[in-house]
Amino acid sequence: GTGDYSISLWVKLGDVTGNQILCSKGGWAFQQEGFSFYASGALFSGQVRDSSNNVVTMGGNTSIFSGTWYHVVMTIDQTVDQLVRLYINSNEETNTGNMNSVGADLDGTSTWCLGARNGETGPADRFLNGNIDEVIVAKGHCFTQAEITELYNSGSPANPEDHSAFANMTAYYRMGDDDNDDETTMIDQIGSNNLTGVNLEAGDIEADTP
Numbered sequence: 001g002t003g004d005y006s007i008s009l010w011v012k013l014g015d016v017t018g019n020q021i022l023c024s025k026g027g028w029a030f031q032q033e034g035f036s037f038y039a040s041g042a043l044f045s046g047q048v049r050d051s052s053n054n055v056v057t058m059g060g061n062t063s064i065f066s067g068t069w070y071h072v073v074m075t076i077d078q079t080v081d082q083l084v085r086l087y088i089n090s091n092e093e094t095n096t097g098n099m100n101s102v103g104a105d106l107d108g109t110s111t112w113c114l115g116a117r118n119g120e121t122g123p124a125d126r127f128l129n130g131n132i133d134e135v136i137v138a139k140g141h142c143f144t145q146a147e148i149t150e151l152y153n154s155g156s157p158a159n160p161e162d163h164s165a166f167a168n169m170t171a172y173y174r175m176g177d178d179d180n181d182d183e184t185t186m187i188d189q190i191g192s193n194n195l196t197g198v199n200l201e202a203g204d205i206e207a208d209t210p
Contacts (some may be wrong), residue, residue, distance in 0.1 A: 005076040006138040007037055007152055010210045014071045014129040016042040022072065023135070026110030034110045037118070038126065039064065044093075046084050050102050056167045058084045058097030069210040071152045075142040085142075092145065092150035114173075114195065122197070128198045133209055135174045136160055141168035145163075156158050157210055160189075160190075176204045176205040 007023050016124070019040050026034025028051070033051045038044070044060040050126065065071060071085040077099065083099035103204040111118040115128040134157045147165045151158050160172050172189040180187050183202050 003140050004079055005035070005143055006073065006143045008071070008073045008134075008136040008143065008148070009059060010069055010071050010133040010157060011039075011128075012118040012131045012208070012210075013039055013064065013066050015066050018143070019126050020128045020130070021113065022118055022132065023112075023114050025112045026118070028124060032110055035074075035075060036074060039074075039128075043090060044070075044072050044086060046086055046097065048076060048084055048097070048099065048102055054102045056084060056099055056102050057094075057097055058086055058099040060086050060088065060093045061095050062088050062091070063094060064088070069133075071157070071210070072142060073148050073151070077142045080142075081181045084197070087109075087145075087148050089155070090145075112193075116198075131208055132205060133171040135171075135175060136169055137171040138168045139164065139170040141165065155184075158207075177209075181205065 005037055011022055019038055022037045022039065022166060024036040026032040033049060036047045043064045044064060045056045047055060049055040071089050075085045077083050082099040083101060086093040114132055116124045117126040118124060128209050143165065160166055160169055169190055171193050173186045173195060174189060178187045183197045183200040183204060185197065188194050193194060
């Protein structure tokens with residue numbers, strides 16, 4: 001729907017060149033409604049687009065480096081102050097994106113993807129060179145600063161089941177730590193929205209964690 005949305009994940013980049021998608025649901029190509037959460041060079045950024053091709057882009061301002069784990073959160077507020085916010089290691093970036101001119105339905109038909117832009121308007125691309133872990137989605141909820149600090153947990157990922165906002169979380173992926181995770185499927189620990197692996201191999205699931 002057109003309500004709030006939050007995405008929390010940990011990422012370690014293999015390089016900081018080009019545009020690399022962390023998570024997306026449309027939101028990049030012309031009139032492809034949804035959002036993109038990505039690394040653009042040495043910065044994290046976010047973009048939200050509606051079906052009329054109105055777009056808001058929010059660029060981070062904190063330089064990032066390859067080989068380092070970061071906790072990154074993007075929140076999309078469509079009910080209170082109409083802002084897109086980005087947090088790195090629990091610190092809010094000073095840049096924000098204003099949603100006043102964008103009415104994005106985040107329930108659109110575009111495919112929800114991790115680590116790539118979907119191929120609905122062409123071949124999948126903007127692949128992530130790196131690792132992703134502890135992915136949390138909160139549909140209908142904007143994580144607050146206090147909740148994000150709690151998730152960051154001083155650099156050691158918090159257990160979502162013990163988190164104060166657990167009731168607002170709608171999906172959680174441990175990215176290889178569930179006994180049933182493999183290169184074909186990542187199990188949703190909260191709901192039933194399991195992820196399907198595309199072009200993954202068993203060796204892509206690594207023991208490296210934040």
